[in-house]
Amino acid sequence: MTTAALSPLEELKRKIETRQARVGIVxxxxVGLPLALLFSGERFRVTGFDIATDKVATLNAGGSYIVRILPEMIQKAQGAGFHATADYSEVERMDVVIICVPTPLNEYHEPDLSFVTSTVQAIAPHVHDGQLIVLESTTYPGTTEELVVPLLEQGNPHGLKVPRESEQQGVHVAFSPEREDPGNDTVARHDIPKVVGGCGMVASELAGALYGAIFRRVVPVSSPSVAEMTKLLENIYRCVNIALVNELKQLCMRMGIDIHEVIDAAKTKPFGFQAFYPGPGLGGHCIPIDPFYLSWKARQFDFRTRFIELAGEININMPRFVIEQLAEGLNRAQKSINGSKVLVLGLAYKRDIDDLRESPSLTIIELLREKGATVAYNDPFFPTVGQGRHYALNMTNTPLDNLGEYDAVVIVTDHSTYDYHAIVEQARLVVDTRNATKGIDSPKIVRC
Ligand SMILES: NC(=O)c1ccc[n+]([C@@H]2O[C@H](COP(=O)([O-])OP(=O)(O)OC[C@H]3O[C@@H](n4cnc5c(N)ncnc54)[C@H](O)[C@@H]3O)[C@@H](O)[C@H]2O)c1
Known part of the structure; x- marks a missing residue:
């Protein structure tokens, strides 16, 4: 069979198989940059789109702005044809476009889909027949079909439609959730099964072929809404279970029981139990945010997602609980938070990563300042920290060489580079929210 005789579906599948398909990642x-490197590593020619021109310039200069992505990795991808751009007209040359833009909450705790909307509006004038568009941004069920599809259909100048059944002509649209676990290198990215739900049969088949070239296992589901809901179930499951252990931790403290010893014992059960760990509150771009995408959507169906709301309430209060425990610790030394010098250890929302988004450390620092403490921080990943969504810290990293000058050290993020024995030895009071001082016996430690 000659190439000319191939159907649009067969043509794109052939391009994917032969790595001639051009992949654009917005x-x-x-999420998007590691995905670009993954496709590039599989010999696809990848174009990275971003409106942040500083990121585009850094990438095109062979640099990186994410700690775990080394400049050498970008340069290797460049050698395989990778480049970045802020120019959406390049979408015309792409066979596949994958959208990985933010999906935060607005000030009323409601979904903010403005990034997805503006992205789709920007690419719509440049889409072409037979192209595959995949949304990877986490969102509520219905977004792909109710928002992305109409914007693409209305915004393209060729009158192209998004096929819902088995039609081959048109722009094919799918949703595939991202399952990255930053800082966790135990599972290789391509070993994480990839869930895919297409708007029509052709979209499902194409998206399956595309991700099948990268991931060992593709999990096809019957629609984008199922794929969207799958991602939310995964994150709500984490959010609810973390809230459960956070609540039980508070009870255990009153009862004089070590929750970590309990969890360690419980997880020896070979079935029916998965360990979750308490902490100072939720952080990151996913777990504190995604569940509320579903609560919001549920209201359209006159439904209240009570587990999500309760879990949210418990988790949101954890930074306040940490402050209470600090106050208790200081009280033992006849001190108050007001007037104390406090060092917050670790800013990132979890261990060994350079991501500050929604980190409980931000709330803890703000609460400490409100109560009159003088606050410093140490985090090897953040030499300085200025202003961002919901915070204005404007602080500089403090070295760990004079811990004795602080009234208390609060361990918020248990980075693996810290020497916890030395920290406990030098500090006057240590409030440990992560069980980082496990095995260290000292009256200076308040574990919470
Ligand atoms: N970070 C994670 O661990 C993770 C895991 C799973 C899912 N997700 C989801 O993936 C999505 C992306 O998250 P992220 O962590 O990569 O966000 P991010 O903020 O790190 O990156 C988003 C990028 O999109 C760019 N951008 C914004 N609007 C744009 C536009 N109109 N056109 C082009 N570029 C635009 C931004 O400049 C930024 O570089 C979110 O929906 C998130 O919920 C994230």
């Missing part, structure tokens, strides 16, 4: 952030 949003060169924590």
């Amino acid at each position: 949003g060169m952030g924590y």
Whole structure:
């Protein structure tokens, strides 16, 4: 069979198989950039789109702005044809476009889909027949079909439609959730099964072929809404279970029981139990945010997602609980938070990563300042920290060489580079929210 005789579906599948398919990835952030490198490593020619021109310039200069992505990795991808751009007209040359832009909450705790909307509006004038568009941004069920599809259909100048059944002509649209676990290198990215739900049969088949070239296992589901809901179930499951252990931790403290010893014992059960760990509150771009995408959507169906709301309430209060425990610790030394010098250890929302988004450390620092403490921080990943969504810290990293001058050290993020024995030895009071001082016996430690 000659190439000319191939159907649009067969043609794109052939391009994917032979690695001639050009892959555009929109949003060169924590999700999009590693994904671009993954495709590039599989010999696809990849174009990274981003409106942040500083990111585009850094990438094109062979640099990186994400700690775990080394400049050498960008340069290797460049050698395989990778480049970045802020020019959406390049979408015309792409066979596949994958959207990985932010999906935050607005000030009323409601979904903010403005990034997805503006992205789709920007690419719509440049889409072409037979192209595959995949949304990877986490969102509520219905977004792909109710928002992305109409914007693409209305915004393209060729009157192209998005096929819902088995039609081959048109722009094919799918949703495939991202399952990255930043800082966790135990599972290789391509070993994480990839869930895919297409708007029509052709979209499902194409998206399956595309991700099948990268991931060992593709999990096809019957629609984009199922794929969208799958991602939310995964994150709500984490959010609810973390809230459960956070609540039980508070009870255990009153009862004089070590929750970590309990969890360690419980997880020896070979079935029916998965360990979750308490902490100072939720952080990151996913777990504190995604569940509320579903609560919001549920209201359209006159439904209240009570587990999500309760879990949110418990988790949101954890930074306040940490402050209470600090106050208790200081009280033992006849001190108050007001007037104390406090060092917050670790800013990132979890261990060994350079991501500050929604980190409980931000709330803890703000609460401490409100109560009159003088606050410093140490985090090897953040030499300085200025202003961002919901915070204005404007602080500089403090070295760990004089811990004795602080009234208390609060361990918020248990980075693996810290020497916890030395920290406990030098500090006057240590409030440990992560069980980082496990095995260290000292009256200076308040574990919470
Ligand atoms: N970070 C994670 O661990 C993770 C895991 C799973 C899912 N997700 C989801 O993936 C999505 C992306 O998250 P992220 O962490 O990569 O966000 P990010 O903020 O790190 O990156 C998003 C990028 O998109 C760019 N951008 C914004 N609007 C744009 C536009 N109109 N056109 C082009 N680029 C645009 C931004 O400049 C930024 O570089 C979100 O929906 C998030 O919920 C993230």
